[in-house]
Amino acid sequence: MALLIDGKAQARALRATVADAVRRLGTHQGLVPGLAVVLVGDDPASQVYVRRKGEHAREVGMRSFEHALPAATSQATLLERIARLNRDPEVHGILVQLPLPAHIDPEAIIHAIDPAKDVDGFHPLNVGALAVGGEGLAPCTPLGCIRLLESHLGELTGKHAVVLGRSRIVGRPLASLLLKKDCTVTVAHSRTPNPAKICRQGDILVAAVGQPGLVQGDWVKAGATVIDVGITRLGEGDSRRLVGDVDAACVSRVAGALTPVPGGVGPMTIACLLHNTLIAACRQHGLPEPDGATGPMAPRDGLPLTHPHG
Ligand SMILES: Nc1nc(=O)c2c([nH]1)NC[C@@H]1CN(c3ccc(C(=O)N[C@@H](CCC(=O)O)C(=O)O)cc3)C=[N+]21
Numbered sequence: 001m002a003l004l005i006d007g008k009a010q011a012r013a014l015r016a017t018v019a020d021a022v023r024r025l026g027t028h029q030g031l032v033p034g035l036a037v038v039l040v041g042d043d044p045a046s047q048v049y050v051r052r053k054g055e056h057a058r059e060v061g062m063r064s065f066e067h068a069l070p071a072a073t074s075q076a077t078l079l080e081r082i083a084r085l086n087r088d089p090e091v092h093g094i095l096v097q098l099p100l101p102a103h104i105d106p107e108a109i110i111h112a113i114d115p116a117k118d119v120d121g122f123h124p125l126n127v128g129a130l131a132v133g134g135e136g137l138a139p140c141t142p143l144g145c146i147r148l149l150e151s152h153l154g155e156l157t158g159k160h161a162v163v164l165g166r167s168r169i170v171g172r173p174l175a176s177l178l179l180k181k182d183c184t185v186t187v188a189h190s191r192t193p194n195p196a197k198i199c200r201q202g203d204i205l206v207a208a209v210g211q212p213g214l215v216q217g218d219w220v221k222a223g224a225t226v227i228d229v230g231i232t233r234l235g236e237g238d239s240r241r242l243v244g245d246v247d248a249a250c251v252s253r254v255a256g257a258l259t260p261v262p263g264g265v266g267p268m269t270i271a272c273l274l275h276n277t278l279i280a281a282c283r284q285h286g287l288p289e290p291d292g293a294t295g296p297m298a299p300r301d302g303l304p305l306t307h308p309h310g
């Protein structure tokens with residue numbers, strides 16, 4: 001049976017590391033990192049997540065600024081709020097909870113966030129920085145996946161990683177992070193013929209498509225490390241449950257290790273958000289960054305600035 005990778009325990013450990021660094025920043029620099037979370041509308045699931053982010057931020061000693069705006073908030077009003085947070089020296093990280101109501105263009109909102117405070121890593125400047133393997137803020141869910149993989153495998157160099165899904169929030173940035181870790185990376189998606197065959201090649205398989213139970217036992221190489229990013233809510237009342245993209249009952253007979261849902265990637269996402277906020281605060285104050293398990297962000301094997309063949 002596959003080993004279960006305990007995301008909850010690792011998230012707790014990462015929060016403790018962040019709390020420690022926050023304490024030292026306070027003592028030596030008089031700096032308290034601040035995280036602003038903006039929620040538009042009253043979706044109950046989003047309210048739960050936003051509340052949890054605020055609680056965890058306070059637990060690690062950060063300031064938490066929660067901005068709950070009504071569903072009818074105009075795009076202009078939201079842009080004004082972001083401009084205010086961009087200017088606020090007590091705010092080092094800004095997260096606008098997605099999805100936004102239909103009348104607001106998420107691109108316009110993401111563009112408006114100061115890239116230095118973009119702890120989600122969604123601003124085009126951070127997306128571009130990650131794509132060329134340079135400095136920036138990377139998205140939290142992919143960062144959490146890398147930490148879970150390294151906790152189990154150690155060095156990722158030379159492993160064949162298959163990423164199932166090409167979303168902007170998980171699949172694409174995760175492929176970039178895995179490249180930075182010197183993996184051989186394959187991205188499979190909804191238009192890939194025979195995805196099972198591709199997935200079976202992975203020493204590492206990350207499922208991030210949001211299709212409950214898609215990945216079956218015969219999609220997985222024996223002994224592979226499987227990260228399940230999907231979280232779909234199924235059922236009503238007493239039978240309500242969270243289901244991942246991986247059919248855990250059969251995959252756990254084949255894989256070497258597997259992340260559970262819940263208790264895998266989800267808690268790591270929030271812990272990485274706090275870590276990003278810490279990094280953002282340090283950079284904004286010109287202080288050295290605490291280096292995390294993902295290591296320094298210096299480019300290696302970067303793209304040549306001129307095409308080798310002219
Ligand atoms: N701007 C923005 N940034 C985000 O990072 C962002 C977002 N918008 N919109 C929604 C998604 C979703 N997301 C999750 C974070 C933690 C859990 C999490 O902690 N899950 C727990 C269980 C949660 C439960 O019990 O409902 C677990 O998997 O164990 C889940 C989902 C962040 N998101």
Ligand SMILES: [Mg+2]
Binds near residue numbers: 165189190191
């Ligand atoms: Mg797709």
